[in-house]
Amino acid sequence: MKFSDYTYQRPDFPSYQEEYNQALSALKDADSLAFAKEAVDTLNRLRGTIDTAANLASIRYSINTNDAFYEAEDEFWNTYQPHFEALDFKFYQTLLTSPLLPELKEIYPETLFLFAESRVKLFDESLIELFQKENQLSSDYGKLVASAQIEFQGQVYTLAQLRPFTENKDRKIRQEAFEKQTAFFADHETEFDQIYDDMVQVRTEIAQKLGFSNYVEFADTQMNRWDYDRQMIETYRQEILEKVVPITQKLYQRQAERNQLDHATYIDLPLVYPTGNATPKGTPEALVEKARIMYHEMSPETGEFFDFMVEHDLLDLLSKKGKQSGGYCTFIQDYQSPFIFANFNGTSGDVDVLTHETGHAFQAFSSRWIKEPEILFPNFESCEIHSMSMEFIAWPWMDSFFEDETEKYKFAHLASGLQFLPYGVLVDHFQQEVYEHPNWTPEQRKQCWRELEKQYCPERDYVEMPDLDRGLYWFRQGHIFESPFYYIDYTLAQVCAFQFWYRFIVAQDETAWQDYLAICQVGGTKTFLEILSLAHLRSPFEKGALDDTLAAVDQYLSEIPESQLK
Structure with a gap:
């Protein structure tokens, strides 16, 4: 099935609310772990369906803001998203007050409960009009x-x-x-x-x-x-x-x-x-084919993943009239599909998108086993480790994209x-x-x-x-x-990605790929510092971590003679 065939249907909120509340009551009244688990799993399925619809509407509107149908759907979600969030708020409250909470914590990731604790502090039904306005x-x-x-x-x-x-x-x-x-x-x-x-x-x-x-x-x-x-x-x-x-x-x-x-x-x-500046060689279609070859050579896991993305038309890369700016990756829950949105413009940024957003998408693809929509991706500072590190992991293949300008690209990429x-x-x-x-x-x-x-x-x-x-x-x-305050996360992840750069490119560390793969597979089931521990990376907040990382990058760049950058 191609992305164009993915079915979007505006949810009927009253019907959804009724079904949701029934599952909530089942969770509240559960007198055994089996019944509680059944209720949580039902709620995850329901929430995944809403997440799918909201994502499809958002993607298609971002591709063409002049599409009258999806502009109307965007307005629907602006109005109704807070109502769906109000139901999720009740789920988090019910989950955290369940008499079976200790047992539930044994079978669901800890971060689900941390997320729930955060969300009950952030919502009140009386504020729905303000959320709609935002x-x-x-x-x-x-x-x-x-x-x-x-x-x-x-x-x-x-x-x-x-x-x-x-x-x-x-x-x-x-x-x-x-x-x-x-x-x-x-x-x-x-x-x-x-x-x-x-x-x-x-x-x-x-x-x-x-x-x-x-x-x-x-x-x-x-x-x-x-x-x-x-x-x-x-x-x-x-x-x-x-x-x-x-x-x-x-x-x-x-x-x-x-x-x-x-x-x-x-x-x-x-x-x-x-x-x-270094520019990629070839048409957008040629760049995607080069990326496909790269990901097949990189690992069996990335090869399978990138084939899936291409076969299902899950990359919208070309800039066009009415398309929103920027680039992003998201995940369409009911179709178990990542989706990459970008605006190719003939600069090296086109290749950066094919590595950066693909890092996000590969992580989501590797974490498909996670059924809780809020923790399929980890928190933003962790998310960006996957994407920024993938930009560096891809370095050995950059000559196929940039040919005789490869060294220029690498120097500018690391320096930037x-x-x-x-x-x-x-x-x-x-x-x-x-x-x-x-x-x-x-x-x-x-x-x-x-x-x-x-x-x-x-x-x-x-x-x-x-x-x-x-x-x-x-x-x-x-x-x-x-996305207010979503930005310093990129810098925290960049410091971590520099460590992967050192391990992959400078030290030729044979354990680096397994560490990278491991953090892609755990999704959002671990916190930032737990993810760093799993990947054997030093925290940017750790004393001296910044010094060592900066020294390694500075030395590498300083040792590249200008004669190589012509």
Whole structure:
């Protein structure tokens, strides 16, 4: 069955609610473990069906925001998702108050109960209208970004399609592309400001009505940060600022010298090499075929998985009009199918998507045995280990994608991973400041962004970009709008992925694959630090872990002569 044949049916909420409540009553009244297990399994099946419908509607709407049918379905889910969540809230309450709780904990993963404990703190039926409003605001942001139709050199492009021009060897073309890109956000500044202002107010109201002092506390609970807290995050951010930023500035200086620039401004940053950045060779179809060969050679498990993805048309990779920006991976429960969404644009990012999102999808495929929808994927900081590590595991096959530009790709790929860390923690720091000051004006938010940007990313000189210089850059960072506080997770995972990079590429550690496979197979049944222990990786919060990892990456990059990067 192809993805196009997967059946979407809008659920009838009253009928579903009745069936759900019957199973809940069975769980509440269960006088034996067998009866309790039967009720939980029934609830998992019901919740999986809803998860499937919501995912199908979301995927198909993201592929074409101009599809009237799925736009209506998106509005349905924005309205009804909180009602379905209200039922799940009752499930978590019933589960945690069951007299058979000790016995249930023996047969279901511990993280299901940790998740339940988090969720009962995050929901109240009286707040459904606020949750609905938040959902609609998120859709409004996605639709606004997807609406971009930018005239450039006689053609019309989406934001994703415009990106290759920002990496062009010709500086005038780069500058014009950046100006067009930024102009879209500046032209719609009032709309972006209003959407975000409404989001901050709604989220703050939700958090305070649930007893949190602010939305930061709410978000850390929502993100299931079971192994670490906000204070540890703040310390980690400071470590990045003090230890990583000096290394990134050294890399940017090396890039400027390579490009024969006395001073590089923001427009110069995307061009890593004067001869042009490494680009993948071949059509999108050829790249997918190269990926198929790679995954067959990598392991039997990845070969079987990638065949499944291709045979069922579970990759939507091409950028097109009306398609939402970005890339993601999700899992369609009733069809036991991962799904990958991307926007190919002819840059090295196309290959990154085929490795990064495939890392997510392979983990989900490997964890199909997990029937609880909320723990098929682990928490975000753990999820991203699978994806970012897969980018490095794929390095031995990069010559098939980049041919004579392979070394250029690898150097830029590793360096950009390091350069990402300060930006990743900047996004978290900015959001913390915003939600600790919910009454800030849009201008104050932009000023805060720019001040933090100068600390974490001092290489960003916006001398030619006045709109960015006054703090508009974050408008394009969808996570800030749609998935608040989901970003520092990428940096935590990147530090872990660097360790896998060292084991696979530098040390040639023969045990590395089995460790990677092991964490893909446990899904979300373990916490972040438990996953790191299983993979034999050091925690980013562990004293000295950051130092050793940074030293290894810095040394590797420093030892690559410029002669190899022509």
